Amino acid sequence: MKPAHPGTREDTVGLWFCPNDGLDQPTSTLLAPHWLDEHERETAGRFLFERDRRQYLVAHCLVRRVLSLETGIPEAEAVLWRSSRGRPFLQAPPGGLPDGARDLDFNLSHAHGFNVMAVARDRRVGVDIERLDRGGERGFDWVVESFAPQERAYLAGLTAGGRRDRATLRLWTLKEAYAKARGLGLGLPFDSFSFELDEEQGVTAFRPPEGDNADRWCFVELTPRPQVLVSLAVERSPDGAPPARIELHDGFPWGRAVPRDIPLPGPHRALAPLVGAGA
Numbered sequence: 001m002k003p004a005h006p007g008t009r010e011d012t013v014g015l016w017f018c019p020n021d022g023l024d025q026p027t028s029t030l031l032a033p034h035w036l037d038e039h040e041r042e043t044a045g046r047f048l049f050e051r052d053r054r055q056y057l058v059a060h061c062l063v064r065r066v067l068s069l070e071t072g073i074p075e076a077e078a079v080l081w082r083s084s085r086g087r088p089f090l091q092a093p094p095g096g097l098p099d100g101a102r103d104l105d106f107n108l109s110h111a112h113g114f115n116v117m118a119v120a121r122d123r124r125v126g127v128d129i130e131r132l133d134r135g136g137e138r139g140f141d142w143v144v145e146s147f148a149p150q151e152r153a154y155l156a157g158l159t160a161g162g163r164r165d166r167a168t169l170r171l172w173t174l175k176e177a178y179a180k181a182r183g184l185g186l187g188l189p190f191d192s193f194s195f196e197l198d199e200e201q202g203v204t205a206f207r208p209p210e211g212d213n214a215d216r217w218c219f220v221e222l223t224p225r226p227q228v229l230v231s232l233a234v235e236r237s238p239d240g241a242p243p244a245r246i247e248l249h250d251g252f253p254w255g256r257a258v259p260r261d262i263p264l265p266g267p268h269r270a271l272a273p274l275v276g277a278g279a
Contacts, residue, residue: 012243013245013247014070015232018116018250018252020115029057031061039080058252067119069256083183103121110129111131115129116230120232122237128229130169141167142166147171147191148180148190148191149206192209207271218234220264222248224250247262
């Protein structure tokens with residue numbers, strides 16, 4: 001087996017959390033023409049509001065920087081290809097990644113001034129981020145409508161307010177992270193699979209959609225800032241092992257500051273698939 005790229009560990013999943021203010025506006029504007037590819041530059045140019053353009057530029061500069069740190073490929077030279085559903089992947093150059101780096105998977109999410117990126121090797125990974133204060137007058141009823149019956153019943157049993165809102169967004173971000181790890185995004189009906197939650201944090205049971213296995217995945221929840229939720233879905237190895245470590249990096253990664261270890265998730269119960277759900 002080839003050694004991992006210098007600065008990485010063989011079986012570590014990296015989470016890179018960066019608020020928009022981690023990369024100031026003049027710097028992101030300066031970097032974008034040099035780091036981003038034509039598709040990214042065109043996308044950035046189509047935003048009507050500057051706040052949305054800034055969010056996009058910070059998020060995609062973060063992707064380029066992390067990929068450079070993880071593989072040794074300069075930010076401007078990383079070639080990204082996108083699936084039919086828009087999920088980006090790193091295209092390995094001829095001869096493979098530099099310095100023996102192994103193939104990697106990555107995923108990006110951003111929401112209202114915050115960005116998070118997950119990176120894993122030899123595993124599929126998905127990540128999602130949301131803010132608890134984004135409900136508005138309607139709250140999160142519009143989100144709950146897409147959930148599985150068991151999840152809707154669970155939420156209906158909670159007192160309206162902050163506790164129910166938090167549980168709703170926990171389920172939403174877990175569903176998004178899982179669907180993104182599968183490469184399906186919103187193409188996977190959210191009522192075709194379900195989670196059971198620990199009261200405070202963590203998944204106690206997972207019911208996969210038809211055709212998948214609950215034991216194939218592990219799930220992590222964290223709160224990198226007050227009112228900010230992040231959920232991570234990580235594929236287990238073929239022998240069923242979770243990653244050896246999960247590390248959280250905070251801020252825009254100009255260098256390699258010491259990350260914080262995230263506790264590995266415990267096992268969850270596997271619930272039988274809902275055959276035909278979401279059809």
